Amino acid sequence: MKKSIEIILISLVMLSCDSYFEPSYTGSITESEYYDNLNNLRFGLNAVYNVLQSKDYQVSELLFGEAFSDNMWTSQDVTTGAVYDVVNFTFSTDNTYILRRYEVNYSGINKANQVIRSIGNVKKKDIGSTQKELREVYGQAKVLRALFYFNLVRTYGGVSLQQENPELGKLAIPRSTEEETYAYIEKDLRESLLLLRRSRYTLDECGQIDMSGALGLLMKVLLYEASPGIRTSEATKVRKLAEALKIGQFFIEGSRSMTIRELLCYDTDYKDESWEDLQKRLLVDPLYNLDSEVSSADIVNQHRLIDFDKIFRLAGEFSEESLIEINHYSFAGSGSSADEGWKLYDNMLNGGSPVFATCSKAIGNLMQKDPRKVFSITEAQNKDDYISQEEIPDFTKGVGDKLLYSKYYVFPSEGAHSGRNYRIMRYAEALLIYAEILNSTGNTQRAVDYVNMVRARARKLITDSENSRFVTNVTAPSFADLAIGPTDIVHEAILQEKRVEMCGEWDRWYEVCRLDRCSECMEAQLRSLPVEASGNVRIRGKYFKKGINERFPIPQKEIFLSNGVIEQNPGY
Amino acid sequence: MKRIVNIFLSAVLFCSCHNSYLDEYYIAAEASFSVTAEDLHVRTLESVLFTNKGKGQTYSIFTGDTGHKYGQTGNTGFAVGSNGCFSYSYREPGKYTVVWIASSVDSKGSVISDIDSLVLDVADMSGGLDNLSIYKIYRMDDYDETHNTYYHSLARSIDDSILLCPIIYEAWRSAKINTIKSAKLQLKYQLTSPSAALYWYKRETEEWLSLRSETDNIFSVMDGERIALQRIKVVTGSGYETYYNIAAVMIPKLTSYQINGVEGEISHVKTSYDEYEIRLTLPAGTDVSNLCPEFMLMENDANLYDGTNAMVSIDGIVQQSGVSNVDFSKGEVIYDLHYQMLGYADARLSTDSKVKVIIDLQ
Numbered sequence: 037m038k039k040s041i042e043i044i045l046i047s048l049v050m051l052s053c054d055s056y057f058e059p060s061y062t063g064s065i066t067e068s069e070y071y072d073n074l075n076n077l078r079f080g081l082n083a084v085y086n087v088l089q090s091k092d093y094q095v096s097e098l099l100f101g102e103a104f105s106d107n108m109w110t111s112q113d114v115t116t117g118a119v120y121d122v123v124n125f126t127f128s129t130d131n132t133y134i135l136r137r138y139e140v141n142y143s144g145i146n147k148a149n150q151v152i153r154s155i156g157n158v159k160k161k162d163i164g165s166t167q168k169e170l171r172e173v174y175g176q177a178k179v180l181r182a183l184f185y186f187n188l189v190r191t192y193g194g195v196s197l198q199q200e201n202p203e204l205g206k207l208a209i210p211r212s213t214e215e216e217t218y219a220y221i222e223k224d225l226r227e228s229l230l231l232l233r234r235s236r237y238t239l240d241e242c243g244q245i246d247m248s249g250a251l252g253l254l255m256k257v258l259l260y261e262a263s264p265g266i267r268t269s270e271a272t273k274v275r276k277l278a279e280a281l282k283i284g285q286f287f288i289e290g291s292r293s294m295t296i297r298e299l300l301c302y303d304t305d306y307k308d309e310s311w312e313d314l315q316k317r318l319l320v321d322p323l324y325n326l327d328s329e330v331s332s333a334d335i336v337n338q339h340r341l342i343d344f345d346k347i348f349r350l351a352g353e354f355s356e357e358s359l360i361e362i363n364h365y366s367f368a369g370s371g372s373s374a375d376e377g378w379k380l381y382d383n384m385l386n387g388g389s390p391v392f393a394t395c396s397k398a399i400g401n402l403m404q405k406d407p408r409k410v411f412s413i414t415e416a417q418n419k420d421d422y423i424s425q426e427e428i429p430d431f432t433k434g435v436g437d438k439l440l441y442s443k444y445y446v447f448p449s450e451g452a453h454s455g456r457n458y459r460i461m462r463y464a465e466a467l468l469i470y471a472e473i474l475n476s477t478g479n480t481q482r483a484v485d486y487v488n489m490v491r492a493r494a495r496k497l498i499t500d501s502e503n504s505r506f507v508t509n510v511t512a513p514s515f516a517d518l519a520i521g522p523t524d525i526v527h528e529a530i531l532q533e534k535r536v537e538m539c540g541e542w543d544r545w546y547e548v549c550r551l552d553r554c555s556e557c558m559e560a561q562l563r564s565l566p567v568e569a570s571g572n573v574r575i576r577g578k579y580f581k582k583g584i585n586e587r588f589p590i591p592q593k594e595i596f597l598s599n600g601v602i603e604q605n606p607g608y
Numbered sequence: 609m610k611r612i613v614n615i616f617l618s619a620v621l622f623c624s625c626h627n628s629y630l631d632e633y634y635i636a637a638e639a640s641f642s643v644t645a646e647d648l649h650v651r652t653l654e655s656v657l658f659t660n661k662g663k664g665q666t667y668s669i670f671t672g673d674t675g676h677k678y679g680q681t682g683n684t685g686f687a688v689g690s691n692g693c694f695s696y697s698y699r700e701p702g703k704y705t706v707v708w709i710a711s712s713v714d715s716k717g718s719v720i721s722d723i724d725s726l727v728l729d730v731a732d733m734s735g736g737l738d739n740l741s742i743y744k745i746y747r748m749d750d751y752d753e754t755h756n757t758y759y760h761s762l763a764r765s766i767d768d769s770i771l772l773c774p775i776i777y778e779a780w781r782s783a784k785i786n787t788i789k790s791a792k793l794q795l796k797y798q799l800t801s802p803s804a805a806l807y808w809y810k811r812e813t814e815e816w817l818s819l820r821s822e823t824d825n826i827f828s829v830m831d832g833e834r835i836a837l838q839r840i841k842v843v844t845g846s847g848y849e850t851y852y853n854i855a856a857v858m859i860p861k862l863t864s865y866q867i868n869g870v871e872g873e874i875s876h877v878k879t880s881y882d883e884y885e886i887r888l889t890l891p892a893g894t895d896v897s898n899l900c901p902e903f904m905l906m907e908n909d910a911n912l913y914d915g916t917n918a919m920v921s922i923d924g925i926v927q928q929s930g931v932s933n934v935d936f937s938k939g940e941v942i943y944d945l946h947y948q949m950l951g952y953a954d955a956r957l958s959t960d961s962k963v964k965v966i967i968d969l970q
Contacts, residue, residue, distance in 0.1 A: 480879040520878050521751040524762075555738075555798060581699065582800060583653040606655035607697040 071154035074166050074173070080151040081173050084180045085243065087144040088362045094458060096137040099123075099391045100191055100588075101542035104576065106557045107399045107535070108544075109436030111392040114572035119391055125579045128592075129608055135591035137191060141184040145198055148181035153200045155319070171319050172244070175231030179250045182224040183360075183460070186257060189217040190546045193267065193587040196602055208598035211590075214267040218257065219305075225254040226300050230318055234334040242354040243363035248338050251287040252359040252466040255280055259469055262476070265552030265586065281477050284470040288486070290336030297326040339463040341493045345411050345503050348443040350450045353457045359466060364455030395439035398564060399539050406536055407497040407507045407515060413540075414442045437566050441540035459541060464490050468534040475526050483526060487533050488517045494537075555582040581607065637664040639710040639724035649729045652800065653697050660692030662724065664710030669694050672704030672728070674803055674845045685709070698730040699801045702846035736842040736850055737806070738798040739763070740771060742829070743822060745793070746779035747786045751878070758786070759881075760796065763854065766956045770853050774959050776881050777861040777906060788835070788856060792825040795840075803845030808838065816841065829856040833911045834950060855957045858912055860947035862886070862920075862963050864904035868894070872965065882961040889968045896967055897937040902930045905945070917948045940966045 071077050087093055103110050104123040112119035121127035127134060155174050188195045194214040199206070212220070232247040258280035260266050262273045279301070285292045297303065306314060311326050339356050346352040354361055395413050403409035415438060444456045467486045475483035497503045498512045518529050531551070535544065548557045562577030584607030595602055640662035650656050660667055667688035670678035677683045685707075688694045698704065706728055711721045739762070746759040759779060763771035779788040797806060798821075807816040808827055819827060819840075829835050838854040865872040865886045877883035890896070905920065906912045920927045921944045922934065934941055942964050949957040 478879075516754075519751060521748075521757070522881055523879055525748075525751065525757055526879070559802075582802075583699065584697065604655075604695060606653060608695070 067150065067154060068157045071151075071157045072159045074158055074170055077151060077154060077158060077170070077173050080147070080154065081176055084144055084147045084151060084177060085362065087140060087147060087184075088180070088458070088460070089364065090140065092136055092140045093144075095390050096133065096140055097187075097458075097542045098393060099133055100137055101546060102540070102544040103391055103393050105544035105548055106560055107396055107539050108393045109396055109566060109574070109576070110394070111436075113436075113574050113576055114568055114570070124575050125581070125585050127589075129589040129595075129604070130592040134588050135593055137588075138188070138591050138594060141187050142198070144184040145181055148177045148184070149198060149200045149202075151177040152181070167319065171231040172233050174319065175228040175233075175247075175250070176245050178224040178228040178231070179245050179253065179360075182221045182228070182257070183253065185217060185221045185224075186253070186260075189214060189221065190260070190549065191588050192590055193217075193605055195590075196598075208601040210601050211603060215261075215269065215272060218261050218266070218268065221257055222254065222261070223305060225250050225257060226305075227318055229254075229299050229330075230296065230320055230324075234338070236338050236356070237354075239354055243361070245360055246338070248287065248335060249360045249461065251283060251335065252461050252463070252469075255283045255287065255466060255469050255473070256461070258283065259473060260550050263550040263552075265550045265554075277473065277476055280473045284473050286330075286332045287335055288466065288470045290332040293329045293331050295327050295329050296320075296324060299330060302326055339466075341464055341467075341489065343500070344408055344493055344497055347462070348411075348445075348456070348459075349447070357463045358459065359463055360460035362458040362460060364457050393441070394436040395441050395540065396564075397437035397439065397566070398560070399535065400437065400439050402532065403536055403539070405510045405514065406494065407510055408494050408536060409509060410506050411497065411503075412441065412443055413439050415439055443540045462538075462541075464493075464537055465534070468530060468537065472527065472530050472534075475523055475530060478523075480523055480526050481520055483530065484518050484520050487530055490533060490537055491515070491517060549586050552586075554586050555580065583607070634714050635663050635665060635712050637710040637712040637720050637722040638662040639664070639667075639708050639722040641669075641708040641724055641726075643706070643726065643728065645728060648726060649731065650698065651731055652699060652701055655695055655697050656728070658688075658694045658696070658706070658708065660688065660708075660710075662708075662710045662722070663712075664722070665712045667692065667711070668709045669696075670707040670709075671696055671698070672706050673698055673700065673702070678705070678707035678723075678725075698728075700736065700804065700844035700846055700848060701730050701850075702844060702848040704728045704730060704846070736800045736804045736844050736848070737852065738800055740795060740797040740854075742773050742775075742788075742827075742854075742856065743794040743796040744786065745788050746776060748778075750876075761856065766855075769851060770855060770954075770956070772957065772959075773854060773856045774859050774881065775856050776859055777863070780858060780906075780909070780912070788858075789830055791828045791830070793827040793829065794822055794825045795819055795827050796822045799842060801844060805843050806840060807843065808840050811836075829854070835912075837952065855949055855952075857949045857957055857959045858906065858947060859959045860905060860918055860945035860961050862903050862905060862943070862945070863907045865901060865963075865965065866903075867899050867901045867967075877964075882959070884961065884963045886963060886965045887968065888965070889970055892970045894969060896969070897935045898933050899936060899967075900930060900933050901927075901965075904929065906947075912950055913947075914950060917950050919946045920944070921946070936965070936967045940964050 071080060099119065099122060102108055103119075104125075110119065110123055113123055114120075118127070118132040121131055122133050151173065155170065158170060185195070185197075194212045194217045196209040197212050197217065197220050198209060228250045229247060232245065232250055234247045236246055236248070237244045258276045261268050261276040262280065264273075268276070282292070282294065282298065286294050300306065300314075302311070302314075309317075314320070315322070315324075339359065342352060342355045342357045346355070347357060350365075352358075353365060354363075400409070400413055403413065446456050467490055471483040471486040474480070474486065495512055495515050498507050498510060498515060518526070518533070520526070521529075531547075534547070538544070545554075548554055558577035558580040560577075565574040565576060568574065584605075587605050589605055589608035590602055595604055640660075642659050642661055644657040644659075658669055668685045669688055670676050670683070670685040672678070675683055676685060678685070686694060686696075704727065705725055707723055707725045709721050709723050711719050714720050741760045741762040743760050744758040745761055747755060748757045748759055749755055751757055759776055761773040761775055763773045766772050775788050779786070781787045782789060784790070785792065795806070795808075799806065806819050806821075808819050809815075810817050810826075811831065817826060818824075827838075829838055835856050835858075838856075839851065840854060841849050841851045843849050859882050861884060862874065865874065865888075867888055867890065870888050870890055872886040872888040874884060874886050877885055903920070905918055920929075922941060924944075926932075927934070927943065942962055945961045945963060947959050947961075948955060
């Protein structure tokens with residue numbers, strides 16, 4: 037008996053020691069604990085935005101978005117190394133820049149996933165009246181994730197869609213098709229529409245994406261899905277164009293409202309998720325149901341075109357024209373740069389940068405009789421009117437066609453800061469995207485009207501007293517409106533207008549790819565190679581392989597790491 | 609003396625180890641490989657995987673296409689990865705001899721190689737031609753006052769060998785330039801590969817002429833006073849030839865339309881090449897429910913229309929000029945025009961247009 041009592045007592049003592057042997061961790065904090073409050077979740081979101089501000093991301097945007105298109109030459113065209121190989125399509129699958137683009141975008145995706153999966157961890161006591169803010173964080177994380185995937189699918193074709201809650205044994209996910217990847221992007225953007233703020237953010241909370249940013253990007257994604265150079269089925273192309281038209285009518289024209297059912301494409305895209313489950317997942321207000329209408333009146337007047345000469349100046353940062361813009365400047369604080377020392381304009385104006393991009397004569401000639409030229413391009417060899425109001429920047433002369441983009445230049449009169457906000461999407465681009473959608477759906481007259489809105493803004497540069505002295509290359513009467521004409525001619529005119537309006541904004545190559553005109557573009561490059569003063573010979577376009585190089589290879593390192601789960605693109 | 613002996617012994621030891629060491633690692637080269645192509649047939653740009661099935665220390669492959677032919681001076685092969693696999697895609701159609709080389713270094717330091725080969729048949733659906741248009745046929749001054757806008761006729765595929773190029777009627781005119789009747793037309797085209805070339809068969813001289821895109825202005829669709837099918841071929845860098853016929857077919861147009869002696873005003877629908885609008889103003893009180901229009905198709909030009917190769921209809925009912933009565937009482941009436949290329953029996957060589965007729969009363 038005594039023995040039994042001893043055993044029981046020893047057991048009790050041992051059991052009571054449980055908590056002693058399993059102490060709570062004090063030296064490290066789990067993800068769910070860290071993100072149990074909105075403030076820390078915001079830090080997580082800032083970390084996602086930080087990827088967009090990073091040098092790796094922006095250099096990669098410039099290099100893959102425009103540097104080897106018909107809008108640009110680079111000084112690296114005639115050197116040796118990884119950038120040379122990319123711009124001349126002589127790269128191998130382990131090229132550093134091809135890998136870096138892949139990694140930097142997946143880094144953004146993983147950070148966005150961390151925010152998205154942590155939404156449910158925010159403690160209810162901490163939410164209270166901030167439920168709306170929680171939705172906004174959630175919505176922005178979704179838009180940013182969509183943006184990173186959009187970059188990837190445009191560069192590599194269909195990619196691996198990472199799980200929000202990765203399982204340790206399943207980290208290597210096989211690639212999805214291009215069409216599946218676009219569908220994933222689209223779903224994120226559509227869901228974000230239920231979460232994001234409908235009005236613009238004020239300057240002291242700037243740098244955040246509102247509903248208009250998501251709508252603009254969604255319209256662009258839908259247009260891509262409907263484009264000939266994208267590997268989607270013909271049926272999908274037709275359907276996406278019709279959906280893009282609806283979004284444009286809602287966002288740009290304000291001629292229709294949309295129900296939640298329409299915004300989400302619920303009837304076709306949510307076969308496996310009930311509205312109740314979706315409502316819970318997206319934190320939708322219980323007052324809403326699938327047929328609740330979202331009024332276009334809340335959206336349509338939030339953004340507009342501002343004066344063209346102001347867009348890329350300090351006055352134009354986070355203006356009404358901005359849809360998605362990445363901050364490099366401290367508006368709330370000292371007015372100094374907030375860019376971690378990374379100078380955005382180095383890429384355009386400083387020969388020592390990783391990618392030193394100069395403007396091609398082709399785009400220069402296209403803008404010969406366009407008032408926007410003097411506010412977009414400058415001639416390095418000549419002190420032109422626009423630059424003459426400031427000191428000549430530290431141009432490296434004699435590269436390419438000796439023209440430079442001046443959009444991201446920071447004038448001394450704007451202060452000593454080195455930052456210039458990075459524009460990912462402007463309202464003018466959304467207008468021209470919508471014009472293309474209208475023209476492609478038989479609404480040519482309205483398409484022409486939207487193009488002419490953009491041209492009217494440009495014409496103002498000629499008549500405006502402040503700027504007219506700089507614009508000597510064109511008169512107002514000769515800068516005419518676009519006339520209505522056959523749809524193919526209007527289509528070309530819209531594309532040309534977009535090329536001129538958006539030149540030097542790092543999107544031209546993807547536009548060419550979307551239109552399935554890469555080979556044409558490369559042949560034109562090869563025919564117009566500038567002669568270098570140094571005697572070095574350019575070879576742009578010579579090694580471009582049609583049908584292969586429209587998509588870059590998946591970096592070899594990723595293929596090795598996935599143990600073959602991730603497959604290479606054809607031809608590499 | 610002891611030192612000399614040591615050196616001698618070391619040398620003997622080194623020499624005896626040298627060959628036996630290499631012998632252990634020597635693998636006699638035996639070239640053998642497989643390919644992921646059913647019956648050795650693949651399409652251009654399709655990814656083909658070659659996999660080693662033999663033995664050796666290193667492998668290389670000559671894919672057999674331009675620049676990579678085994679045994680030809682200046683041609684190069686590709687090193688095969690350490691996993692014994694090589695992925696490739698052919699850009700041009702043709703038959704290619706693929707050579708796989710396995711190599712080993714023997715104990716004497718000599719490279720011993722063995723080769724294996726197979727013939728791969730690469731086919732291409734498009735035959736090497738991506739798109740084609742007859743370029744700058746007509747300057748559309750009525751659309752663009754700056755005189756910089758031209759009508760280009762983009763070809764559409766009827767089948768693997770026929771390309772149809774619709775031509776607006778305004779381009780059917782006698783002039784030196786910017787007319788479909790010109791003997792100095794240009795073709796604008798895209799081929800699947802830069803090493804391919806396009807040729808046009810000039811009937812008069814019975815020769816194949818090389819035509820560079822947008823550069824050579826020697827192309828013509830005319831045979832005397834009429835339009836005739838034109839033959840072109842695309843020859844890839846490896847000599848593979850694909851033939852096409854180009855059919856320039858006029859888009860039908862009513863060039864005259866009158867009712868009760870009142871001439872209609874004919875205009876293009878500005879956004880389209882194959883839609884027209886005709887407006888007529890008739891005296892007040894005219895009974896519009898039973899009018900008998902008189903019309904002319906393409907000015908009754910005998911080089912385009914012989915009375916049998918076109919049809920004018922309303923809702924599927926054939927209309928004859930000065931014979932068929934039309935009811936305009938319900939508003940505008942749409943005519944359907946169907947035109948088949950003169951002198952050719954193939955019903956697919958045809959184009960259509962629509963004409964909307966609107967009647968106003970004074």
